[in-house]
Amino acid sequence: MALGMNDELPNREDAEQFYQEYDPIEVIGRGSSSVVFKCVEKETRTEYACKIMKFNDNNEHERAAILYEVQMLKLVGKHPNIIDIVASFETPNYVFIFMELCPNGDLSDYLTEDKRLSEKRTRQIMSSILNAVSHLHSHHIVHRDLKLENVLMDSNMNVKIIDLGFAVQISENKSLYDHFGTPSYMAPELLRCSPHNGMPGYGLPADLWACGVILYRLLSGFLPFPNRKQHLMFRMIKEGQYTMTGSEWSNVSKTAKDLIRHLLDIDPSERYTAAQALQHSFFNNERIRFRDFMAKRTLKAHIVLIWSIHRLRTLHYTPQPIRREELLESPYRFKFYRKMVDSAAFLLYGHWIKKDEDQNRAILFQTEEKFDLAHQESELFDLQRQNEADEGYTLR
Numbered sequence: 001m002a003l004g005m006n007d008e009l010p011n012r013e014d015a016e017q018f019y020q021e022y023d024p025i026e027v028i029g030r031g032s033s034s035v036v037f038k039c040v041e042k043e044t045r046t047e048y049a050c051k052i053m054k055f056n057d058n059n060e061h062e063r064a065a066i067l068y069e070v071q072m073l074k075l076v077g078k079h080p081n082i083i084d085i086v087a088s089f090e091t092p093n094y095v096f097i098f099m100e101l102c103p104n105g106d107l108s109d110y111l112t113e114d115k116r117l118s119e120k121r122t123r124q125i126m127s128s129i130l131n132a133v134s135h136l137h138s139h140h141i142v143h144r145d146l147k148l149e150n151v152l153m154d155s156n157m158n159v160k161i162i163d164l165g166f167a168v169q170i171s172e173n174k175s176l177y178d179h180f181g182t183p184s185y186m187a188p189e190l191l192r193c194s195p196h197n198g199m200p201g202y203g204l205p206a207d208l209w210a211c212g213v214i215l216y217r218l219l220s221g222f223l224p225f226p227n228r229k230q231h232l233m234f235r236m237i238k239e240g241q242y243t244m245t246g247s248e249w250s251n252v253s254k255t256a257k258d259l260i261r262h263l264l265d266i267d268p269s270e271r272y273t274a275a276q277a278l279q280h281s282f283f284n285n286e287r288i289r290f291r292d293f294m295a296k297r298t299l300k301a302h303i304v305l306i307w308s309i310h311r312l313r314t315l316h317y318t319p320q321p322i323r324r325e326e327l328l329e330s331p332y333r334f335k336f337y338r339k340m341v342d343s344a345a346f347l348l349y350g351h352w353i354k355k356d357e358d359q360n361r362a363i364l365f366q367t368e369e370k371f372d373l374a375h376q377e378s379e380l381f382d383l384q385r386q387n388e389a390d391e392g393y394t395l396r
Helices: 016-021 060-076 107-113 119-138 188-192 205-220 230-239 254-263 274-278 281-313 324-329 335-352 361-365 370-390
Strands: 022-030 034-041 047-054 085-090 094-100 151-153 159-161
Touching (some): 016 022, 119 205, 205 274, 254 274
Antiparallel strands (some): 047 094
């Protein structure tokens, strides 16, 4: 039975040990038969989540079910993606289970900020969920209530599977027939099973169907079988009627859609196991991209290394740097700048030069004005004419 608003916390007479060791802070969750409190251990001041379950003295079946959940948590709780049980004790009317605190809420809270997630973030979350499911299945435990609300995020945003209240450990060849779980996440074989009508039961693959629903929801922002009328939703689930079309799927990769199809296969014998899902290319693509990234980095490092070795080997052939003062003082000392100056000078002042065999390049660098040069040439011509006259030559 669920704790009411006025009796969420047990009275001190019924839970003396709890009040001696812990201080309850606030309610952080409620279940069908429990309330979860944030508590602080008095001695260490460490914060925990305490799940408090109340049962009637006369109801041994209810008591056994609660203790069975504690047993399940202790069996599988050391996995990094399954909530870890720290301590537990019971009183005549209550069971107290202390677990690690996950302050960042569950996946449904996480998705209120972003309606849907990127494939990269989805890949991180789903790989953690599937690893946890694989760990459960290695102990032949069917969770039977995997959903967004039962996936918490710890202080480091790591995934933690919680609530093994519906979990059951089965033998290898045993099938289940009782209907437990949340309707939107129930597998088709769970809805069809009936020992009276000869319909086969269900087992571990039912958890993988729920994983497919979670994956679909993370990538699209919607559940695959939305219908307000439950009987119509159950019909869609049993027939596998879902779509991956529309704008919300336009940027979702083909590999992600392929993994969804393998998880939402209505035939449980064909449905992927957790190990098969983790080997799918949706997860391996990340490893391939990382490998390609590292290959590119290695190639770049090799190129830099070869270039560095070449520079070291040819360093003594490399001209020494020219000081600015030397360049300004005498640019003609340096071949490169001499060519550059000559080319620029001929480009600008080439029309001053006489284009014949007596071309004088040095005239480009004389500073006299053009009319002074003409006057000097006239004087030289007159002097030459006088010399020729004296020597008896006649100028033509």
